[in-house]
Amino acid sequence: MEEFDYSQLGLSDKEERIFKASIEIFxxxxxxxxxxxxxxxxxxxxxxxxxxxxxTKKGLMKTMTIKMIGMFSGKMILSSVEKILANPEDKNLRQLLKELLFDRIKLVDSLFPAAKILLVETILHEDVREAVYTHIVKEGIALFAKFQKTMIAKKVIREDLSPETIFRSIFGNIAMIIAQRKLFPETIRFTNLETEVETIIDIICRGIEPE
Amino acid sequence: MEEFDYSQLGLSDKEERIFKASIEIFxxxxxxxxxxxxxxxxxxxxxxxxxxxxxTKKGLMKTMTIKMIGMFSGKMILSSVEKILANPEDKNLRQLLKELLFDRIKLVDSLFPAAKILLVETILHEDVREAVYTHIVKEGIALFAKFQKTMIAKKVIREDLSPETIFRSIFGNIAMIIAQRKLFPETIRFTNLETEVETIIDIICRGIEPE
Amino acid sequence: MEEFDYSQLGLSDKEERIFKASIEIFxxxxxxxxxxxxxxxxxxxxxxxxxxxxxTKKGLMKTMTIKMIGMFSGKMILSSVEKILANPEDKNLRQLLKELLFDRIKLVDSLFPAAKILLVETILHEDVREAVYTHIVKEGIALFAKFQKTMIAKKVIREDLSPETIFRSIFGNIAMIIAQRKLFPETIRFTNLETEVETIIDIICRGIEPE
Amino acid sequence: MEEFDYSQLGLSDKEERIFKASIEIFxxxxxxxxxxxxxxxxxxxxxxxxxxxxxTKKGLMKTMTIKMIGMFSGKMILSSVEKILANPEDKNLRQLLKELLFDRIKLVDSLFPAAKILLVETILHEDVREAVYTHIVKEGIALFAKFQKTMIAKKVIREDLSPETIFRSIFGNIAMIIAQRKLFPETIRFTNLETEVETIIDIICRGIEPE
DNA sequence: TATGAATGAGAATTCATTCAT
DNA sequence: GATGAATGAATTCTCATTCAT
Known part of the structure; x- marks a missing residue:
């Protein structure tokens, strides 16, 4: 699992060490x-x-929350846009989704401690919830809306689904994969990630492709 | 939203008041x-x-965790079994899933504070994680395995999917619906739950039904 | 030196012990x-x-400040009023002042630690300054204004002095006596309080009596 | 209000800036x-x-305390001596006192922050108290003793008062004037300093002049 | 049984002081 | 000399827990 490169956050040495330690402990x-x-x-x-x-301790948490949201939205959303935009015409929906999800899963895998913190904070605190909504959920949906439009034009996605629905379905599925891998690792001893992702994509695509 | 009937937990008056207050505050x-x-x-x-x-405070938490797991596994798993077993032959997969999911969503809705606690604790503490796995996840998957078997026999579900995969997909989808409804309620002002569930079931069923 | 009776402040046992200890330490x-x-x-x-x-510690200080101002204004101002009002017609100005000042000095003597705190706080903090002004200075001057009026009517005090001026002069003189007694006690080994007060009253009275 | 000339303290640039800042903050x-x-x-x-x-911080305070005591004793005591010694024979007691007090008040006015610190420290700390006593109080009384002697010789001051008593009375009165001006400035909107000083001198002089 | 005043161990926070640059 | 980042001892404050009533 590739490590996230924290040096890109623009923190001083000690600051970065505190940041990393905080993620681990929190x-x-x-x-x-x-x-x-x-x-x-x-x-x-x-x-x-x-x-x-x-x-203050709260100030530390706030700074961390902001940086973590930035990390996720930047890495997950923006780099997804690039990947999709850079899509050579011939890749089909499944191939595209596979690459996308695979990267995203790997990313969250490597950032799982941060993801845990963000999830818990999202559940417990209104203000984090709002920030997560604005910078991750909303952005993610907007991205999917664009993606969906292109795909509909190519007639590879049903026209009758809202981007929220598709986003939720894809997000829910990969969230479960990650949760299982990270929270109940003993249950996946015999399956490998790639196969899992392919299966999930198969299910999702059957669900969202036109008949 | 129907209130959960806490009196069935067999607690004394004060105990029950502490239990309820704890759920709210925690x-x-x-x-x-x-x-x-x-x-x-x-x-x-x-x-x-x-x-x-x-x-102790931890003792309170432990008792609560146990009771909450009991509440969820009992209400979600056991009553599902009954529903499925009691299935009159003529109901199709979608109808069955709809009833099941609709109930489950309503249940989690009414137990959402407890669900939040359980989720956070599952994320943060190994021991809760284990209990949740044993009593909810494992049971849920076992239930789905049976369900799947019946459905495969009726040729309404693909044979090539593991019960874990299906469970994860269904669970992920309804988790997302609940999360959206509860954490970002302002985003669902114009959709209604029944339609959402039907759409999700449509996607899932296309995904898991044989071609 | 008689002890101030703290029980009249209406504090619980522990509260009173904290109050007393705070006065001493502060x-x-x-x-x-x-x-x-x-x-x-x-x-x-x-x-x-x-x-x-x-x-909080600040809260302790605030409560103490309020109580101390109450102690001083109550004991010094109100009881002075009584003493003056109860003045049997035949007592002359010097006799009256002597009794008044003597009591006041004894009072501040016994409350000197509190007086120190109040003085320091008055010097350092605007809000205490305002409270001291309103409840002690203003009240004191008002009292002297009344006293002066009576005395002018009896033709034992000059008419051309404002009550502020007289108050300031008397207050300044007794403050110095107290300061000397408390801060530089080694300088008063050979004088006794009664003589000192009489001398000061003599000076003040010559100053404020009509020629 | 004339500013005190800190350059005469013989401090280096930075030292002087620290000194001034300390006076302000302390x-x-x-x-x-x-x-x-x-x-x-x-x-x-x-x-x-x-x-x-x-x-150390305490060292800073100690140095400051010494310099401030020096400032006050030098400016207040020594320059008073000069003034009195330089007294042309024809000036009467009131004129002399007026000039003296007026200058002193102006001086303390301009050094009020330092005076506040010194007062608070005198109240709180034994060692400062001792230094203030030795260099300001004792010196002041000694000065007054000489002054009094001259005045008694001229028969313009009563013989039966100790220099301590006179010093205390004068000091108490001007201290109150300064305190009022600085701590409760809103109470003196309509009086002017010169009149106030003259009134106070009138009271004091009646008190200390022979009948 | 139930209470809530009192506790004190432990946590967050402050700030004088040091020291490598 | 001068700096200011880093320190950690000291201080304020919190809160689970106890226990006399």
Missing amino acids: SKKGFDGATTYEIARHAGVAEGTIFKYFK | SKKGFDGATTYEIARHAGVAEGTIFKYFK | SKKGFDGATTYEIARHAGVAEGTIFKYFK | SKKGFDGATTYEIARHAGVAEGTIFKYFK
């Missing part, structure tokens, strides 16, 4: 369950340093 | 973010009373 | 120099108890 | 309430620079 214990002492020790900095950079 | 703030003071005030009991009944 | 080290740990230890309570009663 | 928040960060920012130097010059 993802394991949640915001309130984590202590700044533990984060500091993990980051190899003094506890006071955290507060120099992030003012 | 679902809003998470386990570590909630204080026993707030729960006590909400339940209308003294803080000490919580400890009389549940020994 | 008067010795100032607000920021005092620690809640030290106050708690001095009061014989747990540190947490302070926060149960006063929410 | 006078607003007290010693413990002020932070070296704020002082540094205010002085336009790095936090470390403060410690280069003054070793």
Whole structure:
């Protein structure tokens, strides 16, 4: 699994170490369950340093949330756009989806701790929920709307489905794959990711392709 | 939305009030973010009373987790079995799924605070994860395996899909519907649940029905 | 020196102990120099108890400031009014002033730690300054205005002085006596309070009596 | 109001900037309430620079206290001596006092922040108290003793008052004037300083002049 | 049984001080 | 000399837990 390159976030050395440590600790214990002492020790900095950079524990969480949303929306949405736009005419829907999902799954795989934090925060806090909606959900749907339009024009996707519905279905399916892989890894000892993705795409495509 | 009948949990009056208050507070703030003071005030009991009944805050959480898992597995899994077993021969796959999903969504809707807690805890804590796996996921898949067998026999479901895959797809889709309804309610102002469920079932069934 | 009776403040046992300890510690080290740990230890309570009663350290200070202003305005102003109003016709100005000042000095003597805190806070904080002005200074001047009126009618006080001026002069003189006694006690080994007060009254009265 | 000329303190540029900033911040928040960060920012130097010059925060305070005491004793006591000694024979007591007090009030006015710090420290700390006593109070009383002697010789001051008593009375009165002007400025909108001083001198002189 | 005042261990936060640059 | 990032000891504050009533 490729590591996410945190240096692109434009943080100073210590800041980056705190950031990484925070992701690790917060993802394991949640915001309130984590202590700044533990984060500091993990980051190899003094506890006071955290507060120099992030003012308060909540401030640390806020900064992290923003950066994480940026990471996901940038990596997931924008790079998807590029991939789709760069689509050489001959690739079919399944091939395209496969590449897309496979990358996305790999990405979330590598960012799973961050994803956990974001999910928990989305569930618990209104403000994070709003930010996630605006920068990830809305953007994702908008992207799918465009994608869908192109695909409808090529007559490879049914016309009677809203982009929200398709997005939700695809998102729900890959979320489940990731959840299973990450939360219940012992249940997937005998299947491999590629086959799983192909099967899911088969199901989805049968569902969304015209008859 | 019908209220869940907590009296069937076999708790004393105060215990039940603490239980309900805990669900409300924990679902809003998470386990570590909630204080026993707030729960006590909400339940209308003294803080000490919580400890009389549940020994520790963690003990309260553990009891709650167990009861909540029981609630979900009982209501979701067992009652599904009954519904499916009681299936009069003439109902087709889509009709059956629709009834099943519709009920399940309504149930989770009414138990959403509990579902939130369980989800967050599943994400954060190994032990809850295990319990959820054993009593909900595994049971759910087992149920689907049986269901699938019957359906394959009737030739209304493809033979080449594992029950895990189908379960995951159905579960992922309804999870997304519930998440959207509950977390981003402002996005569903113009769609109604029944239509949404029908659309999703259409997609899933096309995906899982034989060609 | 008679002790101030703190029980009249209507505080619970622990609250009163915290209050007394706070006066002692704050008067010795100032607000920021005092620690809640030290106050708690001095009061014989747990540190947490302070926060149960006063929410924050600042809250403790605020409550104390209010109570102390109440103590001073009540004891100094109101009881002065009574004394003056109860003045049997035959007492002359000097006799009256002597009794008044003597009591006031004794009072401030016994409340000196509180007076120190109030003085420092008055110097450092706008809000305390305002409260002290409204409840002590203004009240004091109003009282003197009445007193002066009576005395002018009896022709024992010059007519050409504002009550502010007289108040300031008297207050300034007794403040200096108290300051000397309390801050530089080694300088008064050979004088006694009664003589000092009589001398000061002599000076003041010559100054404010008509020629 | 004339500014005090800090350059005469013989400090280097940065040192002087730290000194001025310290007076401002300490006078607003007290010693413990002020932070070296704020002082540094205010002085336009790095936090470390403060410690280069003054070793510790307490060292800064000590140096400041000494310089401030020097400022006051020099400016208030020594220059008073000169004024009195330079007294051309024809000036009467009231004229002399008026000039003296007027200057002193103006001086304290311009040095009020320093005076606040010194007052608070005198109240709170034994060592400052001692230094203030030795260099300001004792000196002031000694000065008054001489002054009184001359005046008694001229038969313009009563013989039966100790210099301490007179000093205290004069000091108390001007302290109150300054306190009122600085702490409760809204109460003096309609009086002017010169008249106030003259009135106070009238009261004091009646009090201390022989009958 | 139920209470809630009191506790104190533990967490967040502050800030004087150091030191490599 | 001067800087300011980094430190960590000290301080404020929180909250699960206890226990006398």
